[in-house]
Amino acid sequence: MLSATPDEVIASAKLMFERMNAKEDFYAIRTEFNNHCFDGIERAAAFIYLNRHCFNGLMRYNQQHQFNVGYGKYKAPYFPEAELRKFADMSHNCVFLNAEFSRTLALAEEGDVVYCDPPYEPMPDTDGFTNYFAGGFNWDAHEKLAGSCVAAHQRGATVIISNSGSPRIAELYQQHGFTLHSVNGRRSISCKGDRARASDILVVLR
Numbered sequence: 232m233l234s235a236t237p238d239e240v241i242a243s244a245k246l247m248f249e250r251m252n253a254k255e256d257f258y259a260i261r262t263e264f265n266n267h268c269f270d271g272i273e274r275a276a277a278f279i280y281l282n283r284h285c286f287n288g289l290m291r292y293n294q295q296h297q298f299n300v301g302y303g304k305y306k307a308p309y310f311p312e313a314e315l316r317k318f319a320d321m322s323h324n325c326v327f328l329n330a331e332f333s334r335t336l337a338l339a340e341e342g343d344v345v346y347c348d349p350p351y352e353p354m355p356d357t358d359g360f361t362n363y364f365a366g367g368f369n370w371d372a373h374e375k376l377a378g379s380c381v382a383a384h385q386r387g388a389t390v391i392i393s394n395s396g397s398p399r400i401a402e403l404y405q406q407h408g409f410t411l412h413s414v415n416g417r418r419s420i421s422c423k424g425d426r427a428r429a430s431d432i433l434v435v436l437r
Contacts (some may be wrong), residue, residue: 232275233315234322241315243276248283248310257284257302265297279315283308336379341387349376351395351431373403380436381407389437396430409434 233240251260263269264277282288285300293299328335332347339345350368380390392409394400401411412433 232271234319234325234327236272237316237319239272240275240279241312243272244279244315245310245312247276247280248308251280252284252305252308254302254304257281261298279311283310332376333379336383339383339386339388339390343383343388345380345383345388345390347376347380347390347392349373349392349394352397352400354395354397373400377403377407384436390435392434394432394434396432401432404434407436409436411435 247260251257260277260280264274264281267274269277281298281300282290284303284305286303288303289300291298291300332349336345349372352370352373376392380392384390390409392404393414396413404411412435414431414433
């Protein structure tokens with residue numbers, strides 16, 4: 232919707248940012264978003280609003296496919312108008328799909344570059360969280376993703392996947408012939424004020 236009607240979406244979102252930064256406003260918009268009360272332009276604007284006003288920008292849905300992140304309590308959330316217009320300009324060169332990952336990866340072929348960012352596998356002895364959408368993302372899904380990416384590479388695609396430094400994630404991709412690279416990152420989805428650094432990995436097939 233943003234690529235088709237950028238001026239209308241941006242104007243609608245900007246109005247929400249300017250007039251609706253109270254807790255009750257946030258939950259009213261979230262309720263209408265979940266109940267599909269908005270038209271296409273308003274729904275796109277509401278998605279931008281919710282992302283910038285919710286806790287840490289977390290996108291998460293419950294078993295009823297409803298967005299369920301709480302209010303972020305920000306005094307003046309940044310309205311990314313320049314970034315939205317840049318995206319709209321560039322989006323005319325793109326094709327967007329809303330599909331299960333194996334269907335999307337089946338389209339990859341010679342010369343394509345695939346980047347996957349699945350829910351991170353929890354580190355040992357931690358209470359990791361992977362249920363960002365209805366159904367979650369379990370270990371079977373991680374194995375299915377690895378297999379789909381190997382198949383894409385066999386058709387000529389370069390594959391890059393990010394995940395936690397979990398030992399079994401490393402083992403999974405090593406056994407499929409991926410090259411592993413360690414990356415130091417900072418966790419931002421946390422209720423604590425500090426943001427502990429974490430050792431993540433990028434796995435590559437090329």
